[in-house]
Amino acid sequence: MTTPTPPDGSTTTGRQPQDHNPWAPPAHQSVDVPPATYPTHIGQPRNGMGITALVLGLVGVVLGVFVFLFWLSWLPALLAVIFGAVGLSHARKGRATNKGMAVAGLALGIVGLLIAAGSAVFTAVVVKHAVDGARSEIKEVKEAEESKAAEEKKRHLSFGEAYTFGNGLKVTVSKPTPFTPDEFANGHAKGNKAVEVTVTVVNTGSRRVGVETGMPDVKDSDGISAQLVIDGSGRQKVITGAVPPHGTVVGKYAFSLPPEAANPVEVKFSPDVSQWDDAYWSGPSS
Structure with a gap:
């Protein structure tokens, strides 16, 4: 018995598997095909x-x-x-x-x-x-102004009160008293009112202190200055020179006020105006 020849003309040798169908079409080999790739959209970077x-x-x-x-x-x-x-x-x-x-x-x-x-x-x-x-400066200025105002107040006194200057001279101005100039007086007009001002200076220190400008100035309450009276009676005494330690000097000055002069009268005095501010004494004149 002869074996039929396959239609493709091939011959077989050897033993074939029992389930092999010689008439079946040849089996196709599987080939791995990579998956299709599609272009992807990449957006612009958000920088x-x-x-x-x-x-x-x-x-x-x-x-x-x-x-x-x-x-x-x-x-x-x-x-x-x-x-x-x-x-x-x-x-x-x-x-x-x-x-x-x-x-x-x-x-x-x-x-x-x-x-x-x-x-x-x-x-x-x-x-x-x-x-x-700024607050500190304002405070200092305010304190300085208050101190100045307090010092200014201290320098305004009534007649008979004493004020001590920085050089140790304690000054007292007495209430002005009536004064009658002699017939040879200079600075007194007829009808005016003449007064005498007494200035007492005490040196409270331990060294001599000079009085450079010990001439008082007298004004009435309206600010009208009185005229200094000089006569030959010898009653006036000007403070000059120096005051010895714990010494006392007294000056007497006459002034002529106009008849319309208003009270109170003010007397201004400083032992040295180049160094010390004036002190003021006021009150009614006699």
Whole structure:
């Protein structure tokens, strides 16, 4: 018995598997085909936040360098921190490619905020110091004015009271008393009222003190000056020279007041007007 020849003319040798069908079409070999690839759309990187953060951070730091512009530097620095954080988030998610810029902007923003805070504290300290200094000066001026006013008040006395000048001379001006000039008097007009002013000077110190300008000045309440009267009676005595330690000198001066002179009368006196302000004695004249 002969074996039929396959239609493709091939011959077989050897033993074939029992389930082999010699008439079946040849089996096709499987070939791995890679899956088809399709172009994917890649969007533009969103780098604006990082760039903005970097620019704002630089602006904040530069403005912060100028101490008194801290009120301008904090806002761009704060925005740099916000935009830097958003830009860094985009970079981490792959939606931005400028992670370095975002990090730099974030860092500069933080630095700018620290500089702004430090500048604010520094400015507050400087302003407080200036305000305290101004208040101190105002207080000193006020105290000086009050002291001057108090001293001025001390230098206004009533007749018979004593005032001690800085050189240790204690001066008392007595109430003016009537004075009758002699017929040879100079400075007294007929009808005027003549008065005599007595000035007593006591040296309370331990050294001699000179009286350089010991001439009083007399005015009425309207500010009208009295005329100094000089006669030949020898009753007037001018204080000159120096007063010995614990010594006393007395000066007598006559003045002529116009008949319309108003009370009270004021007497001004200083032992040395170049060094000491005048003291004033006032009250009604006799």
